[in-house]
Amino acid sequence: MAYLGTPIVIDKLLYQPKNSLVNQSINARELEEPLNGDGFGIGWYVPEVYAEPVTFVSVSPAWSNRNLRNLAPKIRAHCFVAHVRAASVGEVSESNCHPFQYKNLLMMHNGGVENFARIKRKLREPLSDELYNWIKGQTDSEHLFAYFLNYLFDHHKTISPEAVIDAFEHTFMTLKKLMAENGIEEAAYLNMVVTNGLFTVGTRYNTSPGEPPLTLYHSEGSRYVVEDGISQMVAPEDDDHAVLVVSEKLTDDASWTLIPENHFVVVDPTLTVRIIPIKA
Amino acid sequence: MAYLGTPIVIDKLLYQPKNSLVNQSINARELEEPLNGDGFGIGWYVPEVYAEPVTFVSVSPAWSNRNLRNLAPKIRAHCFVAHVRAASVGEVSESNCHPFQYKNLLMMHNGGVENFARIKRKLREPLSDELYNWIKGQTDSEHLFAYFLNYLFDHHKTISPEAVIDAFEHTFMTLKKLMAENGIEEAAYLNMVVTNGLFTVGTRYNTSPGEPPLTLYHSEGSRYVVEDGISQMVAPEDDDHAVLVVSEKLTDDASWTLIPENHFVVVDPTLTVRIIPIKA
Amino acid sequence: MAYLGTPIVIDKLLYQPKNSLVNQSINARELEEPLNGDGFGIGWYVPEVYAEPVTFVSVSPAWSNRNLRNLAPKIRAHCFVAHVRAASVGEVSESNCHPFQYKNLLMMHNGGVENFARIKRKLREPLSDELYNWIKGQTDSEHLFAYFLNYLFDHHKTISPEAVIDAFEHTFMTLKKLMAENGIEEAAYLNMVVTNGLFTVGTRYNTSPGEPPLTLYHSEGSRYVVEDGISQMVAPEDDDHAVLVVSEKLTDDASWTLIPENHFVVVDPTLTVRIIPIKA
């Protein structure tokens, strides 16, 4: 989940909606293996205090974390991301929890690359010493983010949505090439989101076009409200505006737009939403 | 789950069966709320080294616990108990994890007492100072065990199955009385098991006979084997013998006997199984 | 440590001073047993978002906690408390970590009551059902706070510094009476602090006047600054004002005033500091 817009108390996103992320951590309705109990993480930006975002991660399940429950009603942020994890690659450790943070960027990944061990070392080879040693865990997600960052900072002086799009496309193309060279035929699922607190870029991507990618939705409005357990975006009527990008719908209403397969969803600093094909 | 009999490598009970306790911790098939991710605990006896059993508990889910996975194939015990917890009363903390240990006794509880807070202080009042201060957590389970122990050691010099039966019946009667006096009308579910490493007494009990109690089964044979993912008790053919008492069947075969409502299941030191009505 | 005044980034208190609380957690210079590695907790008020403060606790040592290190430079608060724990009574669990929170009040305790188990049940007896069941852990600190709260809300409609002083004095008198009745002759050390985000009351108290109480200092100024590793209060020169109450000096300079034995230190909402004898 990635929220950008009018500052919101994160409790409204984490706990109050019927299909909130914390509830998803117990029972994700649109996944085959419903449990996401292998840790969680949240990140939010506090531009009035510090340039880099706060990240808070834990290997204990989101639903029973005392600190998360205590924090959630008391944090208000304009940019907030949250992730629950079902371990696929890598142990259950804080180092493997999303979001991954590099300077002022946050990244989260839903999906995975089968047989990732076969290409891990090749993905690390081009990394700068700094990014090589920045990697703390074992996940495909963190390694792909390191590769993405290496390309991003090598090729772009300004970190704009277009720069992020370019780095994603390059990363996906490299991944496909490495997979082909190393006999990985299973589809890689790459629903990712990167934000710097000002804009957000999400991907709904699958290396094998025949296979259905994991879901990714967005919703926009003036504000996100929860009344009587029903949460929804309020239609724009004033200066407030907010956009939410999520792997699963938080509510059953019609306010969610499915991102098309192999497309980016870009939320610009003006909160304009663009849907752009992924060239990879 | 409580095992007594021919020494067994606990991995065979914890991980290998299709519906093993670790798998139950993800998806308990016979419960309404299927998740038991709020910690776990195991206990086993090592009479050749120490009079008191080993207990190992954790607030992290059983399925991702590195230490548990490493230990399980390497521990062989003749008496082994295991529990996964879905927090009802009490925080997720090690102090609230089952099994509870007092000297050489272990206790586990499946079920709960609604509105337990109303009677907690009354249940504590008759306790000896030692047992009053022995309580570390907030659960109904631990408080009931403390009350049980207080009565057991006050009234019995020898800890036999009969003494345990007497203490259980007294505890249940006191609980029903306190519930009635404090306006608790909801059924209390009290599937409990107590063992000293030599014998085991389990209860399948519900304070409101109309309501169905939680399930409790037993299975017996000469040995417990797992072959090609299928686990079962082998019919007695030699000196080996083993009895398993479980809240949920570990396999789909016919070897499981449901304990009748409001009955004890007693596994004697000779591994004889007795089914006895609970007078309470 | 309890800070009240001009909003401060908590990193300046937790990590930057030479003898900061995190460094104290490794080596507390004025204690006989220097290690405080049995968990920590922080609390801060966010009046613009929520009436109750945030608390964040952990059983892992403060010095290695990834979340604490990430949070500290990004939280700015006008009222902030922090505590590191060396377990005396009670297990190492989140339930035993300070600060203890009840509604909008936070409490921390440095010290302890020897043989507390002898009087625990007597201290619980007068508690309302709500406060009786509110207790989650086993510490003398939490039980004394529950007793304090029970008296405070029974006898005071408005929670002022004077009401807190009255409740502290009553609590200490009751404790001394219970200790005498139960043969506890060792001195009880009761350096405690209670805050509601608007004012703070600290105690430096010892039940046996002959024995030296644990240290408690305060420092005040316009702002707290850290330059080149040297931290100090800046002398008042403008509207800013801040008061710090600590168990150990954060720096070696002369800006720390030792609270006299058996006295309160009261920091009023206007940030005026009063030193008042404890009548108990």
Added chain:
Amino acid sequence: MAYLGTPIVIDKLLYQPKNSLVNQSINARELEEPLNGDGFGIGWYVPEVYAEPVTFVSVSPAWSNRNLRNLAPKIRAHCFVAHVRAASVGEVSESNCHPFQYKNLLMMHNGGVENFARIKRKLREPLSDELYNWIKGQTDSEHLFAYFLNYLFDHHKTISPEAVIDAFEHTFMTLKKLMAENGIEEAAYLNMVVTNGLFTVGTRYNTSPGEPPLTLYHSEGSRYVVEDGISQMVAPEDDDHAVLVVSEKLTDDASWTLIPENHFVVVDPTLTVRIIPIKA
């Protein structure tokens, strides 16, 4: 600490000696920075049940770990290792805790390589895919062990003390070469121990002969006893025999022999101790 010999209850090594490892975790007397609170690990062999040893690790300090305290009096083993960690390189995570286990081998390391990040990727390059992906954490220790294992299994069909010696010498030579090539001039401290449950090889090694290496001792006798808080090896008088290799003396008596600088200590399956110069 590495013990080999007559089966011993590990409590006698972990908790009972005055300067036991758990006490060392609070205050290691012979180190500049005395605290080892960043996790611990133990390993022991159970040849009657499983070919690979048990490892139990935790990121919480050894002194407050409830499971460790419960386990210690109830485990008896003929080969036991234990380690407490003060984080130098790598986060505080289970993946960074010693002992590291690969199949039936355990390895622990006391010391470190300054600026290890400069050579990490070069040390990984020659690794087999299996060992490359086997690495879970970020420590110099785990990477050096992976390099050691890669060489060991490439060059030796039988894992004997001589094979282990050869792999250590090759690893140290490679490390010195990489350090020189990458401008690392600080001494690397490499007190390591490897065991397979039958024999143990320890190193007391420093890449800069001028600098004093960290201490490493051994002690041998028929049995290890603790009486009235005093622990010692009993002189051989019967068939029992035991050897202990430790970084710090467990007691103040004269039974400890300091391993000379840049030497191996080899404990053979017959429990014979050999001191051999390290050629590297």
